[in-house]
Amino acid sequence: MVQHSLGEFEELVLLMVAALHDKAYGVLILEKLEEKLGKKINISAIHVALKRMENKGFVKSSYGGITNERGGRRKKFYVVTALGKRMLDDQYALRNSIYRLIPKISFG
Structure with missing residues (x-):
């Protein structure tokens, strides 16, 4: 049986993904965590944690639609x-x- 681990920062990110449910994406997770923690967080740290947790099977991702406001780029949503x-x-x-x-x- 695989032993899974969850670091403190990963736990905070995972909690926010769960709290935001199907609306969780990198920048929104960042903003909400900064608001709750009262300190600045590097967006790269959020993305690294999300990638690690996706590899562990704690989250899954999907892409939203292309929007003009994002210059034709799609948001990556996590659940x-x-x-x-x-x-x-x-x-x-x-x-x-x-x-x-x-x-x-x-x-x-």
């Missing part, structure tokens, strides 16, 4: 796959199980 959703669910469960280990400590 999360069943495997990608399972990875997100597993990450969520893992993070919550570790979070629940934090003792009830008063800091104030």
